[in-house]
Amino acid sequence: MEKQDIIEQIKSLKTQKNAVILAHYYTDPDIQDLADYIGDSLGLARQAAETTADIIVFCGVHFMAETAAITSPEKKVLIPAQACGCSLAESITAADIRKWKDANPDGLVVSYVNTTAEVKAETDYCCTSSNAIKVIEHLGKDQKIFFTPDKNLGAYLNKETGSNMELWDGDCCVHEFISSKLVLDMHQQYPEADILIHPESSCSSDDAILNHPSTFFYATSGIIKHAKESNKKQFIIATEKGTLHQLQKENPDKEFILVDPKVICSSMKKVTLKGLYEALLYEQYRVVIDPEISKKARLSISRMLEIG
Numbered sequence: 001m002e003k004q005d006i007i008e009q010i011k012s013l014k015t016q017k018n019a020v021i022l023a024h025y026y027t028d029p030d031i032q033d034l035a036d037y038i039g040d041s042l043g044l045a046r047q048a049a050e051t052t053a054d055i056i057v058f059c060g061v062h063f064m065a066e067t068a069a070i071t072s073p074e075k076k077v078l079i080p081a082q083a084c085g086c087s088l089a090e091s092i093t094a095a096d097i098r099k100w101k102d103a104n105p106d107g108l109v110v111s112y113v114n115t116t117a118e119v120k121a122e123t124d125y126c127c128t129s130s131n132a133i134k135v136i137e138h139l140g141k142d143q144k145i146f147f148t149p150d151k152n153l154g155a156y157l158n159k160e161t162g163s164n165m166e167l168w169d170g171d172c173c174v175h176e177f178i179s180s181k182l183v184l185d186m187h188q189q190y191p192e193a194d195i196l197i198h199p200e201s202s203c204s205s206d207d208a209i210l211n212h213p214s215t216f217f218y219a220t221s222g223i224i225k226h227a228k229e230s231n232k233k234q235f236i237i238a239t240e241k242g243t244l245h246q247l248q249k250e251n252p253d254k255e256f257i258l259v260d261p262k263v264i265c266s267s268m269k270k271v272t273l274k275g276l277y278e279a280l281l282y283e284q285y286r287v288v289i290d291p292e293i294s295k296k297a298r299l300s301i302s303r304m305l306e307i308g
């Protein structure tokens with residue numbers, strides 16, 4: 001089938017089956033252009049919880065589709081590609097969390113949303129990069145916290161909130177690549193540019209970067225908002241390449257420079273037009289969570305959604 005025919009088929013199947021297409025900003029431009037809603041982790045979790053559609057086709061990685069299945073247990077949640085893993089979600093198990101809780105009965109576990117349903121079920125509070133500061137501040141500086149699984153985001157949060165959270169040693173294999181040197185070298189080439197950095201990046205707790213007058217730290221939706229509202233004309237983007245699509249679409253008069261062409265999440269790119277078409281046609285691949293796990297995991301997600 002030609003590309004345009006696949007697109008028409010996707011649109012028609014979507015209406016026929018009362019389905020909604022949710023896509024993360026890191027997916028391919030073709031997928032983003034077909035989505036009913038494009039968002040970052042927090043925005044997508046909210047949309048999944050609120051939609052009235054019967055089917056959610058989740059164009060993103062597996063933990064995100066799981067989150068949708070947890071918040072909308074009555075809906076059919078489909079993911080168009082299998083084996084869409086995430087190095088963060090794969091770095092920690094529910095047993096790891098239980099071990100820490102047994103040794104720290106007075107502590108709380110805050111897990112980034114980039115975790116499996118089983119880990120969320122053992123977690124007290126979830127957070128995303130959009131609301132992590134709010135969640136940590138809500139718990140207070142004196143609370144003993146185990147932050148999992150992203151050590152880079154955790155170190156950034158410790159600096160921003162003055163907390164002293166214990167950190168799990170996980171990282172995003174994509175943002176880990178974004179070092180202070182990479183950012184500063186690029187800024188030498190574009191000294192007028194604002195530098196918009198995702199806090200999963202390995203440079204995000206380096207004081208030289210944190211205190212640099214041109215750096216700003218945001219989740220993906222914050223990066224997009226900053227670029228839109230700023231009077232600047234040039235921006236260095238220190239996050240995944242897919243974000244450039246919306247940035248360029250919304251700001252045709254501005255220039256966006258990816259900090260390095262290799263900042264690509266291969267899992268997100270597994271979602272293709274053909275895969276999306278087949279997901280709608282065959283109603284595959286359904287994401288099913290054990291009801292007991294789902295019930296426990298929902299609690300940590302809803303605590304996060306209530307905070308902000």
Ligand code: 13P
Nearest residue numbers: 040041042128129219220
């Ligand atoms: P956000 O969507 O919260 O910006 O996180 C980025 C990410 O890496 C998602 O996997």
Ligand code: SF4
Nearest residue numbers: 061086087172174265
């Ligand atoms: Fe996971 Fe990193 Fe890919 Fe996000 S960009 S899905 S954190 S591997």
